[in-house]
Every structure is written in C-alpha cells, then in structure tokens.
Amino acid sequence: MRPLRVVERGVVPYDEGVALQQGLVDARKAGAIPDTLVLLEHPPVITLGVKVRNSRAHVLATDDELSAAGVLLFQSGRGGDVTYHGPGQLVGYPILDLKPDRADAHRYVRDLEDVLIRVCATYGIEAGRQAGLTGVWVGDEKVAAIGVRLSRWVTSHGFALNVDPDLSHFSLIVPCGIQDRGVTSLARLLGRPVPLAEVRTRVIEAFLEVFGHTLE
Numbered sequence: 001m002r003p004l005r006v007v008e009r010g011v012v013p014y015d016e017g018v019a020l021q022q023g024l025v026d027a028r029k030a031g032a033i034p035d036t037l038v039l040l041e042h043p044p045v046i047t048l049g050v051k052v053r054n055s056r057a058h059v060l061a062t063d064d065e066l067s068a069a070g071v072l073l074f075q076s077g078r079g080g081d082v083t084y085h086g087p088g089q090l091v092g093y094p095i096l097d098l099k100p101d102r103a104d105a106h107r108y109v110r111d112l113e114d115v116l117i118r119v120c121a122t123y124g125i126e127a128g129r130q131a132g133l134t135g136v137w138v139g140d141e142k143v144a145a146i147g148v149r150l151s152r153w154v155t156s157h158g159f160a161l162n163v164d165p166d167l168s169h170f171s172l173i174v175p176c177g178i179q180d181r182g183v184t185s186l187a188r189l190l191g192r193p194v195p196l197a198e199v200r201t202r203v204i205e206a207f208l209e210v211f212g213h214t215l216e
Contacts, residue, residue: 004213042085049080078157080147088165141184
C-alpha cells in the first residue's frame with residue numbers, strides 16, 4: 001500500500017492554493033514526496049475551468065456585483081466549467097501519481113466521487129451520481145463538485161464538498177454550467193451545523209479506503 005501524506009492548510013487564497021499545488025506536483029513527479037492530499041478552504045472565489053476558458057457566460061454577476069459580494073474571479077487550470085469556493089466548503093487537492101495501476105482518468109473521477117458518497121453515507125445521507133454529470137448529488141442538488149487536472153498522470157485540483165458554505169453565493173453563477181439543478185450542503189441536508197474538522201477526518205478515512213493508501 002502506498003503512503004499518503006495529508007496537508008491541512010486552513011483558509012488559503014485561491015492563487016496561493018494553485019501555487020502550492022504546482023510545487024507539490026513538481027515534487028511528486030520528481031519522486032521527492034509521496035502521494036499527498038491537501039485539504040483547505042478558500043475565501044469567496046469563482047473559478048473558470050478549461051471547458052469555458054475565457055467565457056463568462058455562466059457567471060451571472062457583474063464585476064461590480066462580485067466586488068460588492070467580496071467574491072474574486074480566477075481562471076483555473078482544472079477541467080470543467082464554472083464553480084464557487086468559499087468558507088464552509090472543504091476543498092481537497094489530491095496530488096497523486098496514478099501510474100502504473102490507476103492510470104485511468106475516468107476511474108480517477110469516479111473514485112473521487114466514491115470518496116464523497118461514502119462521507120455523505122456516514123451522515124445518513126444517500127448521495128450518488130447523475131448520468132452524464134460529474135460530482136456528487138442528493139436528488140437534483142449537487143453537494144460536491146469535482147474538477148481535476150492530470151499532467152503525466154500526476155493529479156491536481158480535485159473536489160469541493162459543501163459542508164456549510166454561504167449557498168447564496170452560488171446564485172452568482174450557473175454552477176458547473178448546469179441550468180436545471182440546484183446546490184446543497186451537509187448542514188442544509190441535516191438541518192444542523194456540521195464541524196468542518198469532523199468532515200475532514202471522515203474524508204481522510206474514506207480516501208484511504210477508496211485509494212488503498214496508508215496514512216504516512
């Protein structure tokens with residue numbers, strides 16, 4: 001079994017999170033570090049994936065409205081469309097070398113979904129997938145978004161699990177470019193506060209189970 005290093009960073013500005021990932025990706029490619037899972041939160045930010053590149057078609061707010069809401073806008077190197085990050089959302093950036101036995105991009109995304117489905121199950125929430133769509137869903141509402149990047153089979157970017165974020169900020173965008181679906185959170189589904197530290201622990205446990213790692 002491969003070792004997994006977990007790095008917990010608290011609230012990190014989005015651009016700093018991207019730089020952190022790049023350094024870890026370079027180190028992983030060089031064999032200088034083991035597979036690593038970064039867990040953090042971001043200040044309010046909207047990110048555009050490579051699917052939309054420079055298009056703001058799925059950003060509903062003007063620059064002035066974003067500024068008034070305290071929400072930044074960034075281009076992202078991950079896959080997918082537009083998404084929102086903010087406090088109360090647990091963001092996971094796995095830096096994994098998928099070679100030689102897990103070099104399958106579709107399987108990797110399904111495995112990330114499986115991790116988050118298992119976490120939801122520990123709270124008694126029946127989450128799952130929707131045909132043709134990425135992420136983790138409870139009914140027609142998305143509780144976790146996934147957008148990844150692979151470089152020579154080393155992964156970056158990852159997932160965002162809504163624990164208890166400000167869901168009103170999702171109204172600033174068309175989340176993931178999907179017009180007819182909603183967004184939810186663990187706290188909303190459970191009707192009570194959910195400690196982020198508790199969710200972090202459950203995410204780590206599920207990640208180890210699905211990916212077959214041992215904690216370093």
